[in-house]
Amino acid sequence: MKVYYWSPHTSHIATIKAVLNSAISLVRYGKNNYDVSIINSNGEWDTFFTDKIKFVRLVNFINIKIFPVQGYLKSRVVNLFIFFNCFFSLKKIIKKENPDVLFIHLLTSLPLILLILFNFKTKFILRISGYPRLNFFRKYIWSLASKKLYCITSPTVNTLNYLKSLKIFDEKKLFLLKDPVIKIREIAFLKKEQIDINLDTNVKYLISIGRLTHQKNFSLLISSFYEIKKIFKEYKLIILGDGEQKKKLQLLINNLKLDSDVFLLGYQKNIFKYLSISECLICTSLWEDPGFIIIEAGILNKIIISSNCLSGPKELLDSNNGYLFNNNSKSSLVQEFINYKNTSLIDNKNKIYISKKKFKDYSIYNHFLNIRSLL
Numbered sequence: 001m002k003v004y005y006w007s008p009h010t011s012h013i014a015t016i017k018a019v020l021n022s023a024i025s026l027v028r029y030g031k032n033n034y035d036v037s038i039i040n041s042n043g044e045w046d047t048f049f050t051d052k053i054k055f056v057r058l059v060n061f062i063n064i065k066i067f068p069v070q071g072y073l074k075s076r077v078v079n080l081f082i083f084f085n086c087f088f089s090l091k092k093i094i095k096k097e098n099p100d101v102l103f104i105h106l107l108t109s110l111p112l113i114l115l116i117l118f119n120f121k122t123k124f125i126l127r128i129s130g131y132p133r134l135n136f137f138r139k140y141i142w143s144l145a146s147k148k149l150y151c152i153t154s155p156t157v158n159t160l161n162y163l164k165s166l167k168i169f170d171e172k173k174l175f176l177l178k179d180p181v182i183k184i185r186e187i188a189f190l191k192k193e194q195i196d197i198n199l200d201t202n203v204k205y206l207i208s209i210g211r212l213t214h215q216k217n218f219s220l221l222i223s224s225f226y227e228i229k230k231i232f233k234e235y236k237l238i239i240l241g242d243g244e245q246k247k248k249l250q251l252l253i254n255n256l257k258l259d260s261d262v263f264l265l266g267y268q269k270n271i272f273k274y275l276s277i278s279e280c281l282i283c284t285s286l287w288e289d290p291g292f293i294i295i296e297a298g299i300l301n302k303i304i305i306s307s308n309c310l311s312g313p314k315e316l317l318d319s320n321n322g323y324l325f326n327n328n329s330k331s332s333l334v335q336e337f338i339n340y341k342n343t344s345l346i347d348n349k350n351k352i353y354i355s356k357k358k359f360k361d362y363s364i365y366n367h368f369l370n371i372r373s374l375l
Helices: 015-027 071-098 109-119 137-147 157-165 186-192 216-232 246-255 272-276 290-299 314-318 330-342 345-361 364-374
Strands: 002-006 034-041 054-057 103-106 125-126 151-154 174-176 203-211 235-240 262-264 280-283 302-308 323-325
Touching: 002 015, 002 071, 015 034, 015 364, 034 071, 054 345, 071 109, 103 109, 109 125, 109 137, 109 345, 125 290, 151 157, 157 174, 157 314, 186 272, 186 290, 203 216, 203 272, 216 235, 216 246, 216 330, 246 262, 272 290, 280 290, 280 330, 290 302, 290 345, 302 330, 302 345, 323 330, 345 364
Parallel strands: 002 034, 002 103, 034 054, 103 125, 125 151, 151 174, 203 235, 203 280, 235 262, 280 302, 302 323
Antiparallel strands: none
């Protein structure tokens, strides 16, 4: 079976890992039954290499050196370039290569419009990556394409129920498909890599990871850490990620005089070596779907403190396996950290055990079994 993936991206996002791991799962466990390719729209996949997975280059309009693109407006402009530059190239490659299946993850409007306008033998599978923000254009395109789509998959139950409530798609075409987050052997290897910056190993670290954007709400985290630091002076905070709010966040750190306690370390290809030295993960996102870093932290035996936002954190965590604070509430976050500190070591270890057991559902093998069932 010939399987193609369409997922053009302009910055470092979790969907990249989801696409790669999904493709890897078919190759690794498919017993040579799957011929897998990722469509490389304009060079955004040039720095990736995975054995037995082809990267099909479409055009050379955008140079890989401009990626990642920071900022809402810039990313939207680049997406428009990709749309118009790849429209006919994508149509041509679908017609020529005739894949049995095309998974569409990001910039879904392009393949969906092609599906509406032309007849293909290929089965189009729409992968909802993240909680959908439904505007008129997206709703209109979904409605027109709904009958031709083979199926639509959602990473979380909440998003699946939301899609059902919209009544755009036939419910028989809607499926839960958990993201392939976990590769145990790779994580075990990466967490042992030595950190190449000067961090004091004699202090306790909290960590948060994600793009420096409005969604991740790092300003709340830094303000909350300022209050936490008044009570628990032994902690420092690591934030991994790049984004348009970097200057704003650094200014907040300076204003709160946390320069020696909060570290913006930028995008890190290997997050696991930083997670391994941290005591717990704090996620302040305004929304997630599902929240890869929560799953990865749980697999690494870390305590997780997260906002109770939709969709992922609210499904992944409860009082049995983590600490949930009210979304966008500084006082609630500080209180949950205090609750964590006042909880016995045995109870916290039990939370970690339950998380690790629950999050194994997000392995690439389980993902493969679900895809095989779909196809």
